[in-house]
Amino acid sequence: MADLHVLAAMALALGLGSMVKGATGIGIPVVALPILATFLGLPHAIAVQTIPVLFTNAWQVWYYRKVWPELAQIRLLFLGGLLGIPLGTVLLTQVPERVLSVFLAALLIVYIVLRVARPAFAVTMRAARRLAPFMGVAAGTLQAATGVSAPVSITFLHSLRLSREGYLLAVATLFAGFSLIQVPALLVAGIMTGPVALQGVLALAPVLLCMPLGAWIGRRLSARTFDVIVLGLLALIAVQLLVDALAS
Template identity: 25%
Template structure:
């Protein structure tokens, strides 16, 4: 029989392996899945500390593997600035451990967006509105990230609404999530909730997360664009439902 003391280590490894698979397939979901599963046996701020290093490494890999880094940075830099500032400013919410209702709101937003998009026409953002919407979307995404440790709303629907190709969408998500991860680490460190010892512990989750992401990318390469978009939205729907149920039950 496996020693009881090993179960937390095994649970953390399996959590990041599963989260890596989701991220490899959809380009997102590692923080959401990790926060959801780790929250069953640790506080939200402790879970956020665990996801810093594997999230950064997998997002950097995702960002580097795309074809349009320079073009995406030039197009999205205002959004990224807003993400960074909003996350650092609102990270006090996560440190307070009072994230129940912000997490419910995040889950509801995911469910509504994914359900609407699956059943209705695809949303699009006119090019003339990008320079005004991008910083607002970035700040809002940062506020949600600082409150919940999850990076997806409203950044994911906004990036999808820009009409990016599949590869550019994945790389754009990698860019947004990398900035969010760095900003969250800065915010938690600034407020004394993330220490050098936490960095070492978080690093232990890199290998299972990378293994899961590699498997997920292999799966994604065999999925058609239409199926990719459908499963992308289904994953959002499932992730949103999980967040709501975890917060209210």
């Protein structure tokens, strides 16, 4: 019976994370990963979630592909993200994780305060074009070093005031690229074994059920409500980072 409770909790976490992902572009790593890690341990949980994360982001890339011209000015963000992965791997061995967590949490808090104090704040597309490759490298570096790129990637994309569809496409494209690199890395590391990969495939069941529901809900959110939810998720990430730093 305990096993059924564990499976139910994991399915609920993945379903809720997928629903949030469908609505806002951020979901499984923020919502589901902490719960999965409680039952499986962090490395196992990361490997299991990688397949649903890859699927959900690939699905959103395809679904919102028609708004790709909106992202033409920041296309170097995605290339920079991939180039940042090896830098993050090096950084992971050089900088204490606690220092990185506190820095990232502070970065998020500053941005949230700025957006609350100045609701009209936005980065112009001209400035975004110049910043995109550097933000991409920074996001990829943080993804490899900490597993969390949102303090840079989501903060940057959110500040551009893209349309909801453009924002979701940008997030999905960046995270799909990260996942494509992470899967072979987990295989080489021996973490993504056959049974773990099977668990990741089975985890798609609650994802397939709940992600379309999240997308349906997201299409009915006002721009302001959508903005508030994304800021709330960024605040949740900041809290998680600070908790991790204090626990380490």
